[in-house]
Amino acid sequence: MSADRPVMRSDANMADPDGFYEAWVAAHEGLSDEESNDLDARLVLLLANQVGDPQVLLACIAEAREQGCRRP
Amino acid sequence: MPVGARYNGGMSAETWKFAPAYELPHWPFVAPPDLGAGERIRYPVVIAGGGLAGLTLACDLALRGVRAVVLDEDDTVGVKGASSRGICYAQKSLEIFDRLGIYERIRAKGITWSVGRTFSGNDEVYTFNLQDDSASEQPPFINLQQFYLEWFLVDRIRELDTTDLRWKSRVTQVENEADAVVVEVETPAGRYALEADWFIDATGANSRIREAMGLEVNPSRSTDRWCITDVRFNTPFRTERWTWVDAPFNEGRAVWQHLMADDVWRLDYQMAEDCDPEAISRPEVAGARLRAQLGPDVEFEFVWIGPYQYRDHLLETFRVGRTLFIGDSAHVVSPFGARGGNNGIQDAANLGWKLALVLAGEAGDELLDSYHAERHPAAVENLTVCRRTARFLAPRSRAEHRIRRAVCALARRHEFARRLANTGRMSQANAYPPSPWVKAGARSVQNVAFDGTTLMHCLAGGTRFLGLAFGADAATLVRLDELAALFPIDFRRVDAAGPLAAHLGAAAGTVVIVRPDAYVAATMAEATPEAVAAAMRDALGMDERARLAAAA
Numbered sequence: 001m002s003a004d005r006p007v008m009r010s011d012a013n014m015a016d017p018d019g020f021y022e023a024w025v026a027a028h029e030g031l032s033d034e035e036s037n038d039l040d041a042r043l044v045l046l047l048a049n050q051v052g053d054p055q056v057l058l059a060c061i062a063e064a065r066e067q068g069c070r071r072p
Numbered sequence: 073m074p075v076g077a078r079y080n081g082g083m084s085a086e087t088w089k090f091a092p093a094y095e096l097p098h099w100p101f102v103a104p105p106d107l108g109a110g111e112r113i114r115y116p117v118v119i120a121g122g123g124l125a126g127l128t129l130a131c132d133l134a135l136r137g138v139r140a141v142v143l144d145e146d147d148t149v150g151v152k153g154a155s156s157r158g159i160c161y162a163q164k165s166l167e168i169f170d171r172l173g174i175y176e177r178i179r180a181k182g183i184t185w186s187v188g189r190t191f192s193g194n195d196e197v198y199t200f201n202l203q204d205d206s207a208s209e210q211p212p213f214i215n216l217q218q219f220y221l222e223w224f225l226v227d228r229i230r231e232l233d234t235t236d237l238r239w240k241s242r243v244t245q246v247e248n249e250a251d252a253v254v255v256e257v258e259t260p261a262g263r264y265a266l267e268a269d270w271f272i273d274a275t276g277a278n279s280r281i282r283e284a285m286g287l288e289v290n291p292s293r294s295t296d297r298w299c300i301t302d303v304r305f306n307t308p309f310r311t312e313r314w315t316w317v318d319a320p321f322n323e324g325r326a327v328w329q330h331l332m333a334d335d336v337w338r339l340d341y342q343m344a345e346d347c348d349p350e351a352i353s354r355p356e357v358a359g360a361r362l363r364a365q366l367g368p369d370v371e372f373e374f375v376w377i378g379p380y381q382y383r384d385h386l387l388e389t390f391r392v393g394r395t396l397f398i399g400d401s402a403h404v405v406s407p408f409g410a411r412g413g414n415n416g417i418q419d420a421a422n423l424g425w426k427l428a429l430v431l432a433g434e435a436g437d438e439l440l441d442s443y444h445a446e447r448h449p450a451a452v453e454n455l456t457v458c459r460r461t462a463r464f465l466a467p468r469s470r471a472e473h474r475i476r477r478a479v480c481a482l483a484r485r486h487e488f489a490r491r492l493a494n495t496g497r498m499s500q501a502n503a504y505p506p507s508p509w510v511k512a513g514a515r516s517v518q519n520v521a522f523d524g525t526t527l528m529h530c531l532a533g534g535t536r537f538l539g540l541a542f543g544a545d546a547a548t549l550v551r552l553d554e555l556a557a558l559f560p561i562d563f564r565r566v567d568a569a570g571p572l573a574a575h576l577g578a579a580a581g582t583v584v585i586v587r588p589d590a591y592v593a594a595t596m597a598e599a600t601p602e603a604v605a606a607a608m609r610d611a612l613g614m615d616e617r618a619r620l621a622a623a624a
Contacts, residue, residue, distance in 0.1 A: 045482055
């Protein structure tokens with residue numbers, strides 16, 4: 001890990017962000033809340049395995065947690 | 073649970089059978105010379121507690137010529153009754169028992185296995201075969217009721233006739249003095265006190281010795297409830313470790329299925345957290361669980377029904393002056409992964425040779441600090457591993473259930489997700505971190521057969537290190553052999569193209585120094601006598617002793 005690059009990247013790395021958003025939303029269509037939540041959990045796991053690097057994964061978990069706890 | 077009784081369940085017509093009680097050996101109390109002696113007798117090593125850890129240490133010391141006294145409050149082996157605590161003995165433990173001379177009995181009586189399968193619902197989601205990583209003469213695991221192992225150890229200790237085994241002898245008080253530990257003992261023939269150079273607390277999880285010394289272990293108790301049901305039947309299930317994350321025949325909760333000696337299966341069922349332990353262990357209730365798993369036709373006998381909650385704890389320091397803590401008195405983990413008994417055995421093997429060298433004057437007593445420096449991190453590692461498994465098996469929220477469901481769903485199709493299905497990471501010989509005694513850290517060497525012998529055979533005589541000189545020429549060996557007069561080490565030329573070289577990744581010219589507990593003390597690509605001598609001074613703590621003396 002070079003010193004000038006943070007562990008978790010926040011720059012735009014997705015080639016087609018709108019396409020990803022559309023596909024993610026579409027995957028939830030017609031599902032109950034329970035089924036949707038299960039789908040997202042499976043998705044996290046599949047994506048986590050694409051990332052692999054434990055430092056990046058822990059940084060992403062920390063960031064997601066901080067967002068969720070931040071007051072509006 | 074009374075054994076041998078018959079209970080006709082009120083809820084069904086089935087008559088539940090109980091296996092006859094095990095006939096365990098009993099050894100007589102013999103009045104020791106201390107009773108009625110005018111003054112306290114002094115002994116080099118006194119071990120309180122004749123369980124796995126205490127007996128392993130006594131046996132190890134006996135083979136090193138150290139006469140230990142073992143004080144045990146009972147006169148038999150095992151926990152009271154027929155319940156077996158530990159059942160899975162790991163390769164490192166089996167290698168130790170090979171060196172101690174009881175491995176063949178264990179192998180003949182126990183169940184050898186290496187394959188584990190994890191199921192979710194009706195689907196297999198993870199499989200491992202520990203044999204894939206094994207180069208040892210011993211298998212990855214043998215299952216055996218704990219009391220058999222303790223029994224074999226007592227037989228061996230008696231055969232060696234070096235150890236003073238004192239039954240019906242309860243430690244009531246311990247005084248840690250500067251130059252001795254004074255131990256008060258209660259026996260059927262009265263009380264006496266003895267003195268020990270070194271005192272070992274191996275009295276288990278509820279050690280009163282530890283408590284009386286005011287030592288904190290930060291215990292934590294789970295809310296997760298289980299019920300062991302040991303049953304005898306001879307339907308040929310495979311002799312593998314089968315675990316269910318969420319068994320359809322146990323209301324979606326976890327189940328363990330494992331064979332031990334005498335056709336006894338350990339079936340361990342996870343229960344609802346709010347269950348009544350008395351109700352779920354009634355024969356008709358336990359029997360109904362078995363019928364749901366085994367079907368209507370399998371004939372079985374109950375051996376033991378035992379509800380339990382697991383707990384863990386860790387002592388902050390494993391050495392307090394002249395007292396050392398081994399086994400459950402020092403550390404307790406949840407039962408997943410067989411990291412309890414195996415680590416008590418490995419504590420004993422770590423400590424035995426160090427005590428022997430200190431008592432023989434070949435190392436300073438600072439060497440005993442390395443017992444804590446090595447076994448405490450091992451206990452921390454085991455605690456972490458077991459807590460992770462416990463968390464996987466007992467989700468605490470809807471979100472945790474969801475995460476686990478995702479793992480099990482993906483594990484049905486994807487290799488990566490199988491690695492997350494955690495029903496126990498089986499006990500391995502822990503690596504030790506870098507320390508003054510092993511500058512590069514230490515890892516265990518398996519009991520590899522090589523050049524017509526085995527590593528354990530080479531380590532079985534006395535308390536000597538083993539210098540493995542791979543592909544060394546005669547002149548090099550002569551130079552190295554001169555060190556044998558200065559340090560407790562013997563050298564041996566080893567085939568650089570053989571299995572031990574492959575196991576250690578050692579090229580020709582390399583010298584690997586193996587400690588008496590089969591851990592690597594140092595690996596040297598170019599072994600000069602000076603470098604080997606420096607490694608031996610490290611391993612024995614000689615430089616550490618000088619450093620401490622200078623600091624003082």
